Structures are given as structure tokens and as C-alpha cells.
Amino acid sequence: xxxxxPAADGxxxxxxxxxxxxxxxxxxxxxxxxxxxxxxxxxAVDVVLNVNGQDHPLTLDPRTTLLDxxxxxxxxxxxxxxCDQGQCGACTVHVxxxxxxxxLTLAVAVQGAKVTTIEGLxxxxxxxxxxxxxxxxxxxxxxxxxxxxxIMSAVACVKEGHAGSDxxxxxYMSGNLCxxxxxxxxxxxxxxxxxxxxxx
Amino acid sequence: xxxxxxxxxxPAVRIDGVAKVTGxxxxxxxxxxxxxxxxxxxxxxIASGRVRSIDQTAARAVPGVLDILTHENVAGEIxxxxxxxxxxxxxxxxxxxxxxxxxxxxxxxxxTFEGARxxxxxxxxxxxxxxxxxxxxxxxxxxxxRKLGPEKKDPVKGDFATAFAAAPVKIDARYATPTQHxxxxxxxxxxxxxxxxxxxxxxxxxxxxxxxxxxxxQLGLDPANVRTVSRYVGGAFGSKGMLTxxxxxxxxxxxxxxxxxxxxxxxxxxxxxxxxxxxxxxxxQLGATPxxxxxxxxxxxxxxxxxPSGYNVGGTDTTAxxxxxxxxxxxxxxxxxxxxxxxxxxxxxxxxxxxxxxxxMDELSYALNLDPIELRRINDTQTDPIDGKPFSxxxxxxxxxxxxxxxxxxxxxxxPGSMRDGDWLIGYGCATACYPSNIGPAAARLSLTPRGKxxxxxxxxxxxxGAYTTIAITVADRLGLKLEDVKVVLGDSDLPPxxxxxxxxxxxxxxxxxxxxxxxxxxxLAAAAVAANDTPFAGLDPATLKVTAAxxxxxxxxxxxxxxxxxxxxxxxxxxxVENAPEGLKPGALAGLYQGQADMVRGTAxxxxxxxxxxAQLVEVRVHARTCEVRAPRVVSAFAAxxxxxxxxxxxxxxxGATWGLSSALHEATEVDPxxxxxxxxxxxxxxVPVNADVGSLEVIMVPEEDNRxxxxxxxxxxxIGIVGMNAAVANAxxxxxxxxxRELPIRIEKLL
Numbered sequence: 001x002x003x004x005x006p007a008a009d010g011x012x013x014x015x016x017x018x019x020x021x022x023x024x025x026x027x028x029x030x031x032x033x034x035x036x037x038x039x040x041x042x043x044a045v046d047v048v049l050n051v052n053g054q055d056h057p058l059t060l061d062p063r064t065t066l067l068d069x070x071x072x073x074x075x076x077x078x079x080x081x082x083c084d085q086g087q088c089g090a091c092t093v094h095v096x097x098x099x100x101x102x103x104l105t106l107a108v109a110v111q112g113a114k115v116t117t118i119e120g121l122x123x124x125x126x127x128x129x130x131x132x133x134x135x136x137x138x139x140x141x142x143x144x145x146x147x148x149x150x151i152m153s154a155v156a157c158v159k160e161g162h163a164g165s166d167x168x169x170x171x172y173m174s175g176n177l178c179x180x181x182x183x184x185x186x187x188x189x190x191x192x193x194x195x196x197x198x199x200x
Numbered sequence: 201x202x203x204x205x206x207x208x209x210x211p212a213v214r215i216d217g218v219a220k221v222t223g224x225x226x227x228x229x230x231x232x233x234x235x236x237x238x239x240x241x242x243x244x245x246i247a248s249g250r251v252r253s254i255d256q257t258a259a260r261a262v263p264g265v266l267d268i269l270t271h272e273n274v275a276g277e278i279x280x281x282x283x284x285x286x287x288x289x290x291x292x293x294x295x296x297x298x299x300x301x302x303x304x305x306x307x308x309x310x311x312t313f314e315g316a317r318x319x320x321x322x323x324x325x326x327x328x329x330x331x332x333x334x335x336x337x338x339x340x341x342x343x344x345x346r347k348l349g350p351e352k353k354d355p356v357k358g359d360f361a362t363a364f365a366a367a368p369v370k371i372d373a374r375y376a377t378p379t380q381h382x383x384x385x386x387x388x389x390x391x392x393x394x395x396x397x398x399x400x401x402x403x404x405x406x407x408x409x410x411x412x413x414x415x416x417x418q419l420g421l422d423p424a425n426v427r428t429v430s431r432y433v434g435g436a437f438g439s440k441g442m443l444t445x446x447x448x449x450x451x452x453x454x455x456x457x458x459x460x461x462x463x464x465x466x467x468x469x470x471x472x473x474x475x476x477x478x479x480x481x482x483x484x485q486l487g488a489t490p491x492x493x494x495x496x497x498x499x500x501x502x503x504x505x506x507x508p509s510g511y512n513v514g515g516t517d518t519t520a521x522x523x524x525x526x527x528x529x530x531x532x533x534x535x536x537x538x539x540x541x542x543x544x545x546x547x548x549x550x551x552x553x554x555x556x557x558x559x560x561m562d563e564l565s566y567a568l569n570l571d572p573i574e575l576r577r578i579n580d581t582q583t584d585p586i587d588g589k590p591f592s593x594x595x596x597x598x599x600x601x602x603x604x605x606x607x608x609x610x611x612x613x614x615x616p617g618s619m620r621d622g623d624w625l626i627g628y629g630c631a632t633a634c635y636p637s638n639i640g641p642a643a644a645r646l647s648l649t650p651r652g653k654x655x656x657x658x659x660x661x662x663x664x665x666g667a668y669t670t671i672a673i674t675v676a677d678r679l680g681l682k683l684e685d686v687k688v689v690l691g692d693s694d695l696p697p698x699x700x701x702x703x704x705x706x707x708x709x710x711x712x713x714x715x716x717x718x719x720x721x722x723x724x725l726a727a728a729a730v731a732a733n734d735t736p737f738a739g740l741d742p743a744t745l746k747v748t749a750a751x752x753x754x755x756x757x758x759x760x761x762x763x764x765x766x767x768x769x770x771x772x773x774x775x776x777x778v779e780n781a782p783e784g785l786k787p788g789a790l791a792g793l794y795q796g797q798a799d800m801v802r803g804t805a806x807x808x809x810x811x812x813x814x815x816a817q818l819v820e821v822r823v824h825a826r827t828c829e830v831r832a833p834r835v836v837s838a839f840a841a842x843x844x845x846x847x848x849x850x851x852x853x854x855x856x857g858a859t860w861g862l863s864s865a866l867h868e869a870t871e872v873d874p875x876x877x878x879x880x881x882x883x884x885x886x887x888x889v890p891v892n893a894d895v896g897s898l899e900v901i902m903v904p905e906e907d908n909r910x911x912x913x914x915x916x917x918x919x920x921i922g923i924v925g926m927n928a929a930v931a932n933a934x935x936x937x938x939x940x941x942x943r944e945l946p947i948r949i950e951k952l953l
Contacts, residue, residue, distance in 0.1 A: 061314040077230035078223020082385040087884035118223035136217035143664030144220030145434025174891035181859035183892040
């Protein structure tokens, strides 16, 4: 008989969403000193978004989320819309290196910050990031729709120092839903990439 | 059949893996279209009644609003859609009638998504409200026995009533399963683009040709003028297996504006504009001898559906066939309520119906004082108990034995409540999993270049199953190529048709057509080679020649480079277009495939054999003695499903299915407000699905099984079976842990208090 008890100290859904919301708030502080967007007479705003190392001047409805700005205005469709209300994690990107839910972040709020999406994760020579390779090697996905968000979270999870054990990885990856349920393989992928990221 | 030299049965990473991890994989709403307008749906806040009036003033005043579709301006423009069973279903903008909560009552189109959303919230609609019937037992709900077509009848055998009355040991119990929604992470999206009379629909679908034919019919278009594109589907699980109402309206919106229109429905709208797994009820009666042989089995089911639809899943086709029993009676009833029409959801009939049967079998094992696995062994059979046909193969007990060994079942103390670890009560439970093996007709186009590169094209569906890769494996295997030399193009209705990606037919249907295309290329090259004088093969039997990357190879190691062999039959690449009609297919089914129909050879309706994949699922649960929290730290599943084309992706699919089962047993339920017939928890925070930290150890054993009767390649299909045994296995484990028999899912804390 196994004597290990189940994860009694495991995460609750509420704690995870609180964590996610906390992360989403981080860039708001980071960009406090960023230039204010120009508001046009029509109500549209002129903003410059720095995405994957490039500046993109855009004129947006001020209500445009970072996710919609990426997808509909910059045609960077790797970041996915799964709920548009911060519940699934499919839209996860990095803002100034922190993982952020782009559906809960207004585009105007990240002016002056550096946004990295799944399209910007590969190396300059086009080689996939060790985390991307690890997801392939471990079959850490099925349909692939949540995968960009999983990978952006996974890279952040390692960088945050939250990939110390299987349990810790599972905890800190629980803001990213995978309905195909590749979870154990996602944990395996992060363990594989962890070493390479730390060495690299 | 898998062999040591080929690629079939060897694990391979997905050939679309790079596309999926880099964001390059294009899901329907990722497709770039020029200058799209954005649609936002307005859905009804009532479940029954009529739209009395629509005030668009405030909505029209929102900057950038381009058009608003309501029944007042578009009612006559479409033929109403069909239900998943091709019968009647609810309507949307065809009239002022409101059939269910969340029905589409208007479509707002604007220059921006933000503008469309604002305007949608500013439409003022008044309703005449009727009191709705929410579900079973609601005033106004109408029950009737399901109607069966001429070719189908309820499975029945012997004389149940007499046998049950005489049975020395009896179980008589009722079970229930809740409403569930698929909730794929990809939302329900539709983008429509017109080019003159031609319409392109970008929409995630499990049925490229079904969507094409359905939209064409609704809009009165020649199907040749409709193209559907769905290169990757972001999770489906049945939810994208049929045409829904939104598609035609977006097409009409795009036609009115003469501009592409893009809809990304919201998460909560997905609960009502698409389908779901209806709640079910079951009455199970089992009679047995004291030594455990079943003598009588009766299974009656009740399922909710919408007012106009007769859709039901009718899982008695499965439960009647599971065990050797001479006296069987079954019946299925439907209950009409003011709800949207349900549809396919992962193992549609089997998930709810096997919960009832496998729970009752567990109850019987306690009544008999028998180990539940031994009870299944006593009643195992190689013959379909209803019609006497042999099972094409049935490795159920091998699955139980291998899973039990791996799980440590022998350590189980049979007494409920007897195993404990501190505050945690431990329970072991098991159940049978199964799913009929289906195969459909399919077509494909395959080309091979003289340098040994192949391209196969077919309108198949990648919904996470790894279809790109299983098809590539088949072609590489049959043409002796490396996997990277095979390109697979799917997800476009301009390509040859395949059936709906559902009912676990995908791998079998596509592998057989791919293999047939390869054979046609081989045969052409071989026939030309043996007829020519300038080859080492002159005069040989063409059947002895094989295609490989190195060329045409014959007996005794004779070979000829591919470019030379191909020069004989084609100037450059050799292309074949093939159709595969599996044995036993109804006449006309192949032609019907091009019309979007999905006639298949079904495992429960064959003349020669009954064909199922089988499995055994064993679960450890831990129930906290004081808080009643239930955890399932360990699952071992074993499946025998014939040839496994790609064990790497198959493992993922089985594991995902088992996780779905844990979720179904412990978490998932869509709450229906009994007063308003509205879905209450229509979002991903309140509709509980597992997160990473919720799942423990999920082991999968693939039991080798060769089945040359199910189909030539021995492929039974695996997408559905992984969930099937889990509901009961968990409930049975909870009983073992606590002595509490929970007959209504999901098993949440409140049911154990």
C-alpha cells in the first residue's frame, strides 16, 4: 500500500486564478513611466507596441486587448483566444519577461514594454527554443491550441524558479488549461527543457 | 498489420509538432482575410417564448456598426439547419421563436470587434416569455420512447421478465449523469469570405464535407461553390462534428456587406450555440446465479433533448452486448425540454450508459461476494450475446489482467472502508471500457516524385488525434520512405473527402485509403516494370515488387532506381486519386461521402462480426475521512484496440480520455437553473475541468492485439474508448473507500457528506 497522500496542499482553482491575475497586473506597474498613448478625435488611440523586438505603430480602439492587437492588428496569431476572460491561459505572452494573460491586458497598457509572443521565442537562427523542442519530444500537446500559452508559461515557470519538482511544475502550470489533457507530458517537457535552459 | 520493418506501430513525434509549438499552425480564426468586419452574437436571456420587439437605436448609434441581422430582416434567407441526427432542430433568426436559453437572436457586424461587442450589448430586445421546462421532471417536459428508423431496433434477447423474476441474486438500481459541455479551448469561430458566387468558410470542424454540404443547402448554393477550410482544430470532442446555426448567418452577413466577416463567439455563447452531452437517467436490472453468471439484464435510459429534436445517443446498443447474458431487454426514452439540441460528446452513447452498467456490475459483485474483475471474467464472451455473431476480437480479460498486475489490484482488501492511510480512506475500483470499431469510405490524392518525396492530400481533420502523422506513417510505411519525405495536406474541402472525424473511425478510414493509394502507385510502377525489357524485373509477377526510397525492389534484391521506374509511367511525379469503400459498406455510401454524409461500417451493425475495442480501467481514489474531498491519484488503463499506428500519440489520446473520465466522474456538470432553464456555470472557472495539478499518475498499457477481421489493417480506433470506463471505475472506487454508493455524477463532496 502506498503511503503517499494525495496533494492535500495542491492548488485550488481560486489560488491559481489569483496568481494569474497577479501576474497580469505586473506589467501595469512596469509601464507606469511609459509614454501615454495619443488619443484621436474619434476616440482611437495611437500606440507603439514593441513585440518580439520590433516597434509597431498602431491606431486602436482603446478597449483593444493586447491579445486582439496581436491577433487582429499585427497578425501574430500564435497567441490564442480560449476564453477572453483570463480563465484558460491560451493567450499567455511575456511582457518584460513576465508571463501575462494578454486577454486581460489592454494594448495601451503595454506601450513602452517589451512583449514576447510564441513567434518570438525561437532563436535568431530560427532554431526552436529548448522548451518548444521538449514539447515536441514529449508529445506535450494534442490539438495544439493551448500550446503557445503553455510554452510561454513553461518558459516563465523555469525562469521564475518554479520548476523544482513535478508538483511545483504542476502547481505553477495550472493556470493553463489543456482540454486534451496532456498535463503529465507537459510536466515531462518542462523537466527536459529546464536543464537546457539553465545550461544555455 | 504492424511488422518489425515498417513504421506502423513505431512511436513517432508529430510531423506537425513544429507548427504547433511555434504558433505557425493555422486554426480557422488565424486565417488571414482581407479587411474583415467583426461579428458579435446577441443571444436570448430567456429559454422559451418569442421576440416581441427589437430596438436597435442605441446599437446603430455605436460608431463603426455596419449591419444588424435579426429575424426581422433575414428570416426568409435560409433553409433551417439539421440536428446532429439529421432530424429537426431548433432555429435562430428564421423566426421570432425562442427555443432555448442563449439562442442567437441577432448578429451585429461592425468595423471592430470592440464596436460590435458594444453594439450587441446596446440592442434592446423585448420578449414574450413562456415558463420553460428545464430538464427531467420539469412541468411541461414531454417524455416519449425514442423513434427508431426501419433498420434499427432496441437490442433484445430471450425473456428478461421471467429470468429476472427467477434470478437468485438481483440488482435493481437507478443512475444519472449530468449535462456536460465539451469546452474545447478553441472557441466556436466562423469566418466567411465571398468571391463572386463562391463562398469560403473558415471554421473549425470535424466534418469538412458535412459543413460544406450543410452550408450549401442552407443558403441554396451549389456545393461546388462552397469551400470549407479547417487545417487545425483546437479541440473538438464532438462539439465541431456538425453544422450549427451560426455559420449560415455569418455567410449572409458577409454577403450583405460584400466583405469578409469574422465571428469568434464567446466562451459562454459556446454553451448554447453548439451542442452538449445531455443529462441521462438509467434503470438497470441485473439477475445472476449465485456463482456469478448473468441470467437477466435490462437497461432503460432517458435522455434530454430539445423540443423539436429526437436526438439521442442510445447506449443500450453497447451495454446489451457487453456480457454473456441470455435474457436482455432494453429501451430508450427521450424527454423534450426547452433546451438547445444536444449532440456528440466523447464516446457519446458509451460514457453515460456504461456508467450505469459498470456501476451495477460492481454492485452485483458485492451482492455475490465476488471480486469485480472475476465477475467480468465469468461473464466474458467471444460472442455478441444479442445476435450471436463473433466479436472480431475481444481481449477484455487480457486488459484486466495486465492492468490489475500493474496496478497492484491483488493488494485490495474487498471490504468497503477497510483500506486507510491516515485521514484518507482508500478505494480501488475498476470498470470495463469499450467502443465500437467503425470505418468509413474515404478518398485521397497521392503523388510521388522520382526523388522519393510523397504528398498525400485529403480533407481529413486534425483535431489533436495526430492525423497528419498517422497518415504520413502509413504512406511512409507503404512506400518505404522516411517520415520526413511525406507531406500531408488536410483540412480543405477542395481535397478528396473523408468521413466525419468522430466515432473513432478517423485512423482506420484514413489509413486504409492512404494504403490503397500507395498500393496503386506500387501497382502502376510494378506493372510497367515487368512489361518492359530494360529492367531487371521483366516477366516477373508484379505483386513481388515493392516501392522503397531506393527504388523499385524485387525478389533476390533486384532493384531499379525510382526515377527510372517512374520515367516509364509518368514524365515527372506520379499522381493517383483513389477511393476506398470498406467491405460491408451500404451501396451509395461512397457517393454520399461527397455529399457530406457519414455512412460508415459500424461495429455494432455488421453482418459478419461485432467489432469493438475493449479496455480495463483501474482507479485508486482517496476520500478524506472528515472533509469527504475525493482525489484520484492513480489510474491504470489497459486497452486492446488492434493495430496502433502511432503509439506515442495514441498514449496521449488514451491518457487524455482517461483524464476526461476523471473529470466526468468528479468535476464536470453544467448546472441548469430549474426555473429559467439557463446554464448557470457557463465559463471555464465555474465549469470544472482538470488543471495540471489535478491529475496524478495516469498509466496506459497498450495490449498487443492482432485483428484481421475488423478491417484489413486491423485498426480499431482509440479516440473515444479512453473515457468510457472511468465514470464507473471512480464511483466503484469511492464505494470501496467509503461504503457509499453514488449513483449520480459527478461525485462531489456534497454527495458524500
